[in-house]
Amino acid sequence: MSAESSPLFQITDLRVAPTAQPTAEILKGLSLTVDRGEVHALMGPNGSGKSTLASALMGSPEYATTSGTVRYKGEDITDWGADVRGKSGMFLAFQYPQEIAGVSVRQFLRQALSERKGIDLSVLEIRLAIMEWMDRLDMDPAFADRFLNEGFSGGEKKRNEILQMAILEPELAILDETDSGLDIDALRVVASGVNAVRADRPEIGVLVITHYQRLLDYLTPDFVHIIVDGQIVDSGGPDLAKRLEAEGFEAWR
C-alpha cells in the first residue's frame, strides 16, 4: 500500500511491558486506527495503561514492545526514536521537555520548527507564525517571551502544548492529558485548540488520551475508545461518551 492509501496511524495488537520486567505485560494486545481528519478519544480508569501507551508511542526506553506494530502512513515505526517520529509529522505533546532553563517559548518553537521542516526559518518568519497562532488561540503575546514551562500553570502548559501543535503542523497529533492536572480552563484550552487547528488543517488526525470524562463536554470526538487492563474493550461514537458520562468506567470493568 502507498502512503496515501494506508491508514494515517495504525496500532495493531500492541503488547508492551516494562523493559525491566518483560513478563509483566501492561498493554495486552491493543489495536487502534486513526485516519486523516478524525479525532479519537482514548479513555480509561487509572492503571489501565494510558500513560504506558503514551510513553510507548513516544519511543520511551522505559517500555519494551514485545509484539505488535505501530504504523504511520503505512510505515512500520515500532522501533523509531522520538526525534524521527517528530520530524516525520507526528506530534507527541509529551515528548517535549518539562522545563528548559533560559529558553523562551519563541526560541524553542523556532528550533523545533526548523527541525521539523529541515530548514532554518528567519526570526521574522517564526515571529509572524507565532503571532498569528497566539492570536487565534487567544493568547497573550507576552507569553512567547517567557521561559519554557518555567512556573507555567496547568492551563499555560496546555496553551503551550497547543501552540506547539499548531506551529509544527503535524499530520498526526497525540495528546496525553492523563497526568497534567487538568482544570476546566486547561480542558477548554485543549478542546478549542484542537478545534482551531482542525479548522486550519482538516486532514490532521488526533488521538487524545485521558481519564478525564469532562473533556468530552468540550471536545466532540468522532470516536471514543475505552481502555481497561491494557486492552480496548469498547469503541463507538459520541453516544459512547454519553454512556460513559452517565455510568462511569464501572460498566466496563
Ligand SMILES: Nc1ncnc2c1ncn2[C@@H]1O[C@H](COP(=O)(O)OP(=O)(O)O)[C@@H](O)[C@H]1O
Ligand atoms: N515501569 C513500570 N514498571 C512496572 N509497572 C508499571 C510501570 N509503568 C506502569 N506500570 C503499571 O502498569 C499499569 C498501568 O499504568 P499506567 O500506564 O500508568 O496507567 P494509567 O496511565 O492508565 O493510569 C499500572 O498497574 C502500573 O503500576
Ligand SMILES: [Mg+2]
Ligand atoms: Mg497515567
